[in-house]
Structures are given as C-alpha cells and as structure tokens.
Amino acid sequence: MPEQTRSVTFKNVSKVYAGGAKAVDQVSLEVAAGSFVALVGASGSGKSTLLKTVNRLIEPSAGEVLIGGEPVHGEAPHLLRRRIGYVFQNIGLFPHMNVGENIAIGLRLAGERDAAARVAELLALVELAPELAARMPDALSGGQRQRVGVARALACRPGLLLMDEPFGALDPVTRDGLGKAIRALHARMGLTTILVTHDMAEALLLADRVLVMAAGRIVADGAPHELLSGKAGPAADALIAVPREQARRLAELET
Ligand code: ADP
Ligand code: MG
Secondary structure (H helix, E strand, C coil): CCCCCCCEEEEEEEEECCCCCEEEEEEEEEECCCCEEEEECCCCCCHHHHHHCCCCCCCCCEEEEEECCEEHHHCCHHHHHHCEEEEECCCCCCCCCCHHHHHHHHHHHCCCCCCHHHHHHHHHHCCCCHHHHHCCHHHCCHHHHHHHHHHHHHCCCCCEEEEECCCCCCCHHHHHHHHHHHHHHHHHHCCEEEEEECCHHHHHHHCCEEEEEECCEEEEEECHHHHHCCCCCHHHHHHHHHHHHHHHHHHHHHC
8 A cells, every 4th residue: 555645844944064054944834745846946055955854864953844744753764764755866776786676675675575566567657668677777768767766766655755856867858758757656646746956947847836945945935826927036036037038039939
C-alpha cells in the first residue's frame, strides 16, 4: 500500500551554517497534503537547505518541520527517508550497479527479497522500456538517468516526493517531457510534491502553488494565476518578467 499523502509544515525554520550567514531565515508555511508546490529562487537563496530539512539531510538551527503533523526529528532518519522520495540534479546512481539494482536499492534495505516485479512496474511508471533494467547507468541518456532516479525515489511508495532541480542538466525538450511525466505521477500516486527549481516558467506550468525564496525567506507565495496577475509582489514579478517577455517576443515573431 502507498504511504498516506501528508502535509508538510515548516515552523519558524532557520539554518545558520558554521561560519556562514543565515541560509534559511524563519520560514513558516504549510504545504497541503496532495499539493504540488514549486520553490523558486536565485542560486544561494536557500532552497536546497530548506528542502533538506524535510528529510533531515540538514538539521535546522531553530524551528521544526512536521510531516502530517508529526515532527520529523521524532523518527530515525533512515526510516523517515524511506517514506520520502528524493530526487536531485546529478541523481547519484551507483555506477557499478545496473538500472534494476539501482532502483531496487531502497527495497533491499527495507528487506524486500524479490524486487524484480516491482522494478518492472517502476520502469513502466516512468515510461522506460523493461529491458533497461539490465543496462548500466553510463549507457543511459541524461533524461533516462533522471527517470531511473524518479523510479528509485518512488520504489518504497512514499507519500511525499522532494525534488531538487531534477531537470537541471537536461535539454529543454527532455526537461519538458519529464516535467509532464512527474506531474502525471504526482496525480496518479496521490503524492505531496515539493519541486525546487530556478526556472519560473517551469514552476508556473507545473505547480499548484509557487513559493519564491530570496535570502533565506519566502518572499512570495501564490497560485500560478495569482503570480501572473501581479498580486504576489515585486519579487515574483521580477522572476515572471523574463519568461513573459520571451513568450511575448516569440508570439511577435509568429505574427
Ligand atoms: P540554493 O539551493 O537556493 O542555491 P542553498 O540552500 O544551497 O541555496 O544555499 C543557501 C546559502 O547557504 C548559500 O549562501 C550557500 O553558500 C550556503 N550554504 C549551503 N550549504 C552550505 C554548507 N554546507 N556550508 C556552509 N554554507 C552553505
Ligand atoms: Mg540548490
């Protein structure tokens, strides 16, 4: 059975790195169960740090994170992470293991003996051919590798999916296809999804809600139509101006 879909709550979360500035500065917000939220902002604004407080790759300096109302620090990190899918840019597939073994790694750790059927199911889920199970990661395209990463993240049927610039290294066409595939998986599996991206157009097109982060704080928060209508404030407006101008110029070229 899939893990139940749960909300994510940040309560006054701050993170100060040793010898560094405040990477995350008093963030409080609730991500509703079942929603698809994009976290957008310039490089260094604190997106990855905030995301990693959810699966405890980073412990906040102050405040707390709750999943479904339960504090994440109440559970051992390895058990917590089994319930949370995590996909990041250079997905970190083990180079000496084939695709099937990479996908099954979480299942093995969870004590599942016969993962072959589940691996086939997961490959189908991310729209990869079943025979890819026997391939080594270095014989895959970038887009295929990211799909394997998504399959691995979903192997233990998490209710929550965290993605940190998962499409960062991909060409625009592959990126668009994978974005749509993730959105479909989100709906089909009833996930709560948090997607970190620096691409405002991608955020607006994929998410139900867009959070804008700057210097460790959430400076805008709204549904895509709210951001586009200019109601979310100057920080959001500045990020939207770029894709909007590009869309305008393309439309102009067409006429
Ligand atoms: P983003 O994901 O938005 O690019 P990060 O969360 O990676 O931002 O980083 C936020 C800030 O924290 C940056 O100023 C970055 O240099 C700093 N930072 C990130 N990780 C560390 C670390 N391990 N040690 C010290 N400073 C860090
Ligand atoms: Mg980052």
